Amino acid sequence: MSSPEPRDPARLRSARWFAPDDLRSFGHRSRLKGMGFDDADYKDRPVIAILNTWSDLNTCHSHFRERAQDVRRGILQAGGFPVEVPVMSLGEMLMKPTTMLYRNLLAMEVEEVLRCHPIDAAVLMGGCDKTVPAMLMGAISADIPSIFLPAGPMLRARWKTETLGSGSDAWKFWDQRGAGLLCDADWNQVENCIARSAGTCMTMGTASTMACVAESLGFTLVGAAATPSVIADHARLGVRTGRRAVELAWDGPRPADLVTSDSIDNALTTALAIGGSTNAIVHLIALAGRAGIPLTLERFDELSRRTPVIGDLRPGGRFLMEDFYDAGGLPALLNLLRDLLNLDCPTVNGTTLGQQVTDAEVINSEVIRPRENPVSVSGGTCVLRGNLAPDGCVIKPLGADPRLQRHRGPALVFEDYPDMKARLDDPDLDVTADTVLILRSAGPLGAPGFPEWGMLPIPKKLLRAGVRDMVRISDARMSGTSYGTCVLHVAPESHLGGPLALVRTGDTIELDVAARKLHWDCPAEEIARRKAAWVPPTPKFDRGYGQLFARHITQADQGCDFDFLAGRSPGQEPGIF
Numbered sequence: 001m002s003s004p005e006p007r008d009p010a011r012l013r014s015a016r017w018f019a020p021d022d023l024r025s026f027g028h029r030s031r032l033k034g035m036g037f038d039d040a041d042y043k044d045r046p047v048i049a050i051l052n053t054w055s056d057l058n059t060c061h062s063h064f065r066e067r068a069q070d071v072r073r074g075i076l077q078a079g080g081f082p083v084e085v086p087v088m089s090l091g092e093m094l095m096k097p098t099t100m101l102y103r104n105l106l107a108m109e110v111e112e113v114l115r116c117h118p119i120d121a122a123v124l125m126g127g128c129d130k131t132v133p134a135m136l137m138g139a140i141s142a143d144i145p146s147i148f149l150p151a152g153p154m155l156r157a158r159w160k161t162e163t164l165g166s167g168s169d170a171w172k173f174w175d176q177r178g179a180g181l182l183c184d185a186d187w188n189q190v191e192n193c194i195a196r197s198a199g200t201c202m203t204m205g206t207a208s209t210m211a212c213v214a215e216s217l218g219f220t221l222v223g224a225a226a227t228p229s230v231i232a233d234h235a236r237l238g239v240r241t242g243r244r245a246v247e248l249a250w251d252g253p254r255p256a257d258l259v260t261s262d263s264i265d266n267a268l269t270t271a272l273a274i275g276g277s278t279n280a281i282v283h284l285i286a287l288a289g290r291a292g293i294p295l296t297l298e299r300f301d302e303l304s305r306r307t308p309v310i311g312d313l314r315p316g317g318r319f320l321m322e323d324f325y326d327a328g329g330l331p332a333l334l335n336l337l338r339d340l341l342n343l344d345c346p347t348v349n350g351t352t353l354g355q356q357v358t359d360a361e362v363i364n365s366e367v368i369r370p371r372e373n374p375v376s377v378s379g380g381t382c383v384l385r386g387n388l389a390p391d392g393c394v395i396k397p398l399g400a401d402p403r404l405q406r407h408r409g410p411a412l413v414f415e416d417y418p419d420m421k422a423r424l425d426d427p428d429l430d431v432t433a434d435t436v437l438i439l440r441s442a443g444p445l446g447a448p449g450f451p452e453w454g455m456l457p458i459p460k461k462l463l464r465a466g467v468r469d470m471v472r473i474s475d476a477r478m479s480g481t482s483y484g485t486c487v488l489h490v491a492p493e494s495h496l497g498g499p500l501a502l503v504r505t506g507d508t509i510e511l512d513v514a515a516r517k518l519h520w521d522c523p524a525e526e527i528a529r530r531k532a533a534w535v536p537p538t539p540k541f542d543r544g545y546g547q548l549f550a551r552h553i554t555q556a557d558q559g560c561d562f563d564f565l566a567g568r569s570p571g572q573e574p575g576i577f
Helices: 023-034 064-077 099-116 131-142 168-178 184-193 206-217 232-251 261-273 279-290 297-306 321-326 329-335 353-357 417-423 524-533 544-552
Strands: 047-052 081-086 121-126 146-150 157-159 162-164 382-386 389-395 406-414 436-439 472-474 508-512 517-521
Touching (some): 047 099, 099 131, 099 544, 131 146, 146 206, 206 261, 206 329, 261 329, 297 382, 297 389, 436 508
Parallel strands (some): 047 081, 121 146, 436 472
16 A cells, blocks of 8 residues: 555545535535535545445344444544445345345445445445445445444343354254254244344354454454444444544545455455355455456365364354454454465555454464364365366355265255245155255246255154254355255356256265265266256346346356446546536
């Protein structure tokens, strides 16, 4: 980064709107005054936008009204002019079929909101899974100084003697209920207490994974990723984030300074070391793509082979995000991985990544494990290839039964999610513990939107027989809170006629995680015959955003961004004043 320029108000971006002595600027200023502001509020002050994704239908962000006021206080303390701008809220729990359908819509909104308004810097308030990558993608494309404020994980929950982790324990107790081991009254009690407070899932799900990714990329204040949502530290984090945003308006860095091939490698290493969500792969490819940085699945696998998993965090480990925070958080974990990181990458803190983690201390070595005693020596997430997934697929061995990571068995194919729901629990279903469950029509186009259907439920007849894991394959994603031997993101997806579309019940499937192989045991001539007979499905959209999505979405291995948004933005500014 270049050294800071003198703080001349004339070089603020917002000065183009407010400073000139002309009729258009008269209009800009007079309308601010119509809202009760005067010259002292905005003149010669950087305009700091608070992009708030609060919504009554986004459970993770229910504290954001209050937190936005904390951010506003910090901006005012530092001499900025705060403006709160609501943007689309992607609430994972209540949006159907999936928030992933709308990630790119929020990314476009963030980009255009930043570009078209008199904004000198922005505080991006997000947390629930897709809000994090969406807001970062938009900020990267707009390239206006931006700092991210994670919503923070909810507090740890308890039921009787059990410590509950959101998502992960819901799956566990649902299986127990299906097996007849949990009564309705106990299930209702779990429902009442598993989400203890505002905030994102307190397991290392997609939300916390992407918050850690944002911190490792340099977009947050130090330690922000793990700070619980409703403690006083999070309120203070909001204030400090607001203050820092004012400094960014004057001196940067900009997103273009933060997102480089080196910082992307840092983010990949971080996601692997914390045992993070497989969703990080799709989002990081999209983030890199917005910065014009090529990123392939092979790079994930290269780093996976060398990166130990040292965050002992559910669902792949034992602890929750509040424990991670108390143990030293992400800075302490990264300080143990210095030799695997590019330490010279800049951050919004005005320091390098290396400088901001150098004094970070591990408080609890059970939660943040030493390198010589990792949760896993490597392989937090692995990339597989084979004739069933020529463009790749992924698996999280950390959450899978070791016994199933080398497996050969007959396929049981479900055409789509409704077909699976209708047949899965049929007592006459021809299924055993060795069966490979396959779900198709669950990818970016097929579902549509690439939903988190990849942790296919285990048939009740097998649950009652004691089965708790099976090999499951789909072109879907999986919640970061999920677990199991689930092969995900199969590309190309079945909706496009990828090999997954051609598999039939009874075909033999072979999985070998160590060899990074997913093989469909079917003769080439038979595959060609089935391919020739395959009929493309009817398009799902004939208008609106859905049609735009269908025409321009890329596949899982390419990040599922829109093809017309790839590459660095030319940085267009509004041209008429």
